[in-house]
Amino acid sequence: MGLALISVALMIGLGALGTAIGFAILGGKLLDGIARQPELGATLMGRMFLIAGLLDAVPMIGVGIAMYILFVVAPTLA
């Protein structure tokens, strides 16, 4: 069960790390784009949310699997 908990921590932590860096780069590019062309502000923000939804996918899959291991698998191992 100890290994299961460590694996949950690794899944959530590494997923969060990658997503955080990705969102930061995405947000920075959004600010660059709006600074360059302010009239496209709303469009660029809409596109940013779209890409944010796509970026969320893999870490969320990891979090879903980690939650499953944490609450359904780990108690049976204990």
Place this chain on the structure above:
Amino acid sequence: MVYAPPVDTYCIEQTIKHFKSWVKFMAAEGEVITSSDYILHHLQNMTYGRLPIKDVDGNVTGTVWKFAETYEEAANMGFMAIHVDSMLWSIGLGAIFCFFFWRVAKKASSGVPSGFVNFAEMVVEFVDNTTKDTFFHKSRLVAPMALTIFVWVFLMNLMDLVAVDWIPMLAAKISGNPNLFFKIVPTTDPNVALGIAVAVFFLMVVYSIINKGLLGYAKELTCHPFEPSFKGIGIVFAPLLMVINLTLETVALFAKPFSLGLRLFGNMYAGEIIFILIALMYGAGLLLGTFAGVLQWAWAVFHVLIITLQAFVFMILSIVYMDMAFQVAEEH
């Protein structure tokens, strides 16, 4: 084991009364509901399937069709068991969506709309504009498909905002079974999310074959990204290149429905688990209960964004995949 829900936070007397009656109930039973029992109970779907009956030696003596009453029974039913609550809620919400939009369609006129007709026209216009921006071919299927996916997935996700215990408590009271498993968010069931994704994938493959022809589709799968040459000495390497291309393209092809469905499932499952975890705090006294109420509100506000965003992303990706299916490559 009898399941008893924790308190709700309508008012202070209600909270204290429920807590006291819950504790008395538990003491009378002589059992303790642990927090992982509560969580597991809320993560289990109402499963109807064929359960193998085992005698004391572990030999299978027969099978019986029933609703699963414990987690082990649900697991032993195997793959071919139906999650009745997911089916009820997904089909029910789809029927509600169809009914309301059908009524709007009957009332639609060229005048200025008001009320629900106005709202429905806003939604349809939004989906129409999104489709026009993303799908550059002619089809009568894609925009209605996009509208269906968006509104249906949004409605199913919206059930996550209802407090975790209320509807399952109501269902348990109505059915008389205090241990009833009842999940109200169909998209937290991986079957539902992957089912919609597989349907979109099926449409994508069928329309690819219709638009490109079976040979054209096969050519697209085997000749990208490394073009094998069929003239001269290069023909020796053509089969190898085609196998490599096919492998890469198959992986990319199957990654699409998997990522589409699992993205929706993962987001909704994680959100629901956090709702359940915060709801655990309600049974821990008044101070923590109030704090849990504030936390639930804050997470629910954030979750509204996630719900809408995930439905939107599902719709956009479905339109993009259909656009890729309609693209006929020009000959160089």
